[in-house]
Amino acid sequence: MSETLQTTMARVLGLLREPPEAPDTSAGYLDLFGPPAKPSLAQSVMESAFLPRIYEKVWRPVGFNLAKGWPFGPDTAAEHALAREWLGLTDRRPATVLDVACGPGNVTRALAEGVALDGLVVGLDASETMLAQAVGDPRANVAYVRGDAVDLPFRDGVFDAVCCFGALYLFDDPWAAVDGMTRVLKPGGRLVILTSRRPTPLPAARIAGELLRRTTGFTVFGDREVTRALASRGFTDVRRRRYPLMQMVGGRRP
Numbered sequence: 481m482s483e484t485l486q487t488t489m490a491r492v493l494g495l496l497r498e499p500p501e502a503p504d505t506s507a508g509y510l511d512l513f514g515p516p517a518k519p520s521l522a523q524s525v526m527e528s529a530f531l532p533r534i535y536e537k538v539w540r541p542v543g544f545n546l547a548k549g550w551p552f553g554p555d556t557a558a559e560h561a562l563a564r565e566w567l568g569l570t571d572r573r574p575a576t577v578l579d580v581a582c583g584p585g586n587v588t589r590a591l592a593e594g595v596a597l598d599g600l601v602v603g604l605d606a607s608e609t610m611l612a613q614a615v616g617d618p619r620a621n622v623a624y625v626r627g628d629a630v631d632l633p634f635r636d637g638v639f640d641a642v643c644c645f646g647a648l649y650l651f652d653d654p655w656a657a658v659d660g661m662t663r664v665l666k667p668g669g670r671l672v673i674l675t676s677r678r679p680t681p682l683p684a685a686r687i688a689g690e691l692l693r694r695t696t697g698f699t700v701f702g703d704r705e706v707t708r709a710l711a712s713r714g715f716t717d718v719r720r721r722r723y724p725l726m727q728m729v730g731g732r733r734p
C-alpha cells in the first residue's frame with residue numbers, strides 16, 4: 481500500500497466507532513464486513529462482476545439522465561456541481577465528507593474536486609466488485625470502505641457533509657439509513673440525497689411501486705417522502721429538485 485493511502489486509511493480508522501484490531505486493507509479499501517446476508521434482486525445486480533465495468537460510462541449516464549428528464553434535466557457534470565454546491569464544497573476547504581453507497585467512486589471523485597487535498601472523502605459501499613473499480617482510480621484525498629450503508633460504522637458527528645446518490649432506493653430500510661447519515665453528520669453539516677421519485681400520486685402508481693419493491697427490493701419514493709423524512713429529523717434549509725423519475729433533496733443538520 482502506498483504511503484498516501486496508508487495516511488488516508490489511518491484517518492478513516494480514526495472516524496470509526498469500533499476500529500478493527502487488524503484492519504483488512506488488502507484490496508485497497510478497508511473491508512469491514514462479509515457479504516450481506518441476503519441481497520435483494522436489485523442489490524445483487526450491483527454485486528455482479530459485469531455492471532461495475534459499464535456502470536460509470538454507460539449505465540449511469542444513460543439511465544440517470546433519462547430519469548432526470550434528459551435533455552432538460554441536469555447532465556452528470558451539472559448534477560455533480562449541484563451536489564458540491566448543496567454540500568458547501570465549492571471552496572476546496574479541508575472538509576470531511578462521506579459518500580454513502582459510492583459504487584465505483586464516480587460521485588466520490590466529483591466530491592473530492594471540491595475538497596482540499598488535506599481534506600478527506602470516504603466512499604462506502606457493500607459491493608466488492610464496485611469498490612475494486614473505485615480503487616482503480618485513486619485520489620490523494622479519497623479512501624474507500626466496504627460496509628453497510630444502513631448501519632454506518634462511523635462515530636457520531638464526524639462528517640461535514642454526507643452524500644447518498646442513486647442508492648437510497650436499494651436499501652432494505654432507507655429510513656434507518658437516513659437516521660445513520662444524520663447521526664454521523666456534525667451539527668450544521670449538510671446532507672444531499674438523489675433518489676427515485678414516483679411521478680404521480682395516483683393510487684395505481686403507488687400499487688405498482690409496492691409491487692416493484694416486493695419483487696425486486698427497489699423502492700420508488702413518493703413526491704414528499706424524502707423531504708418529510710429530513711424535516712422530521714430536524715433538518716433545516718430542506719430543499720428539493722424534482723425530475724420526472726428522480727428527486728434531489730438536501731438539508732442542514734440542526
Ligand SMILES: C[S@@+](CC[C@H](N)C(=O)[O-])C[C@H]1O[C@@H](n2cnc3c(N)ncnc32)[C@H](O)[C@@H]1O
Nearest residue numbers: 526581582583605606607610628629645646647
Ligand atoms: C447505483 S449504485 C450508485 C453509485 C453512485 N453513488 C452513483 O450515484 O452513481 C448503488 C450502490 O449502492 C450499493 N449498495 C446497495 N445497498 C447497500 C448497502 N446496504 N450498503 C452499502 N452499499 C449498498 C451498491 O453496492 C451499489 O454500488
